[in-house]
Amino acid sequence: MGIELYLDLLSPPCRSVYIFAKKNNITFTFKQMEVLKGQQHSDGFGKVNVLRKVPALKDGGFTLAESPAILAYLSQKYKTPDHWYPLDMKKRARVDEYLSWQHSSIRPIYTLFPIQVVFPLYVDQTAPEEKLQEALEDLAIPLKQLEEKFLQDKPFLVGNKISLADLVAVTDLMQLIAIGYNIFEDMPKLVEWRSRVEKAVGKELFQEAHKVILNFQDLNNIFLHAPKMTLQISTPGHHQAVVIDPGDGPGVYQG
């Protein structure tokens, strides 16, 4: 039995793992997980990841969670080209630095997705404007830091070639770009960088990985058939549990 990757391509960390594995021709079984349908709560998945989060990896008796760990593991096990996670100490440190920093900076991006997409579908109203504005404002500083500290005048975050850092960054930022937010407005360097990353990955693979998020209107159908569930919305420093019960029809939720 080869590697199994438990993925829901709605999730940015899952997309980075998917793209990395595909790009490097790593053989794996794609175990489709649909988080919005609550599949992470199944007994079976609990044995793969007791924390019930995606992405998750299963390699024989070895299971692993957390995308940076999965990406590093795959890069080492399959001896992927050096530029992804360079052996050079200083270049590797730059990748580590980005992967650490992004957790509490770019991550707030995930706030926007539930606010813009999830809530309206259940509550049958558009997301509160101030919350959206607040989230977009929170993003301005990390984006500036992404440009000034990490990218600077280089083609990619760590140097001349794409690395895990670029992949993780771009898949995160696509979460908003894909649902129509022009977050790189007035930031031409980031626009060009994103384009370069897409090219380095391969346009076809990039588009394929982002198909689900680019068609988020289709999410409506997923919701209508979803079981009652508690949606955990986590951003650094904040957990919120929202109980969603589509059985009572749209417009009913508890926060």
Next chain:
Amino acid sequence: MGLELYLDLLSQHCRTVYIFAKKNNIPFEFKRVELFKGQHCREEFGKVNILKKVPALKDGVFTLAESTAILLYLSRKYNTPDHWYPSDIQKRARVDEYLSWHHTNIRTNAPKTLWIKVLIPLFTGQKLPPEKLQEVMDELAISLKQFEEKFLQDKPFIVGSEISLADLVAIVELMQPVGADCNIFEGWPKLVAWRSQVEEAVRKELFQGAHERILNAQDLRKVQIDPQMKKEMKPLLLKMLK
């Protein structure tokens, strides 16, 4: 010019780097950056770390931020004993997995206890209602449960029989609530035992020494904070409270 580490031991991220470097006899120049005096906001420090955060490392012209990245860099450059960051890819993956999870779990709630009990009152002159602290303690309890069930389980350390970077990062973060006089280990005997083992493995003296400042909260309360910093931090702190 040798290695320079820019640190304020009030910060848990600085303490991990400090303890790791000292434990492994890595020679470095301790560059004190006093957060309460706003020294991290100065232009000079900005040249070392444009993100204006501690810890920061300077190795010749090479500068580095983020404690995880610094710890990994030091472990590689100074060839520290394998158990800190094992070369076995599955054991290594366990350390990476913990360090990643830590960021969005223990690291987001444990430090809040110190902010709520000591730092916010220090900065704003306002005391916070007990429910605020309870909320954070409840969140932290969830993280501790996950920590015990998924990461520690029945092993002496997170990865197995020896201490690794994962244990160091975890324990030092959990000292923030201890510094705030929050007895978070009460009712968690496994964690108490693990804590004791980690302190022992690091060397009690070194561990206690690194935590001297944070464990004297009464002294913290008397600290003079740079007024400019107080002014700048206020909106951020009020936002944190929401």
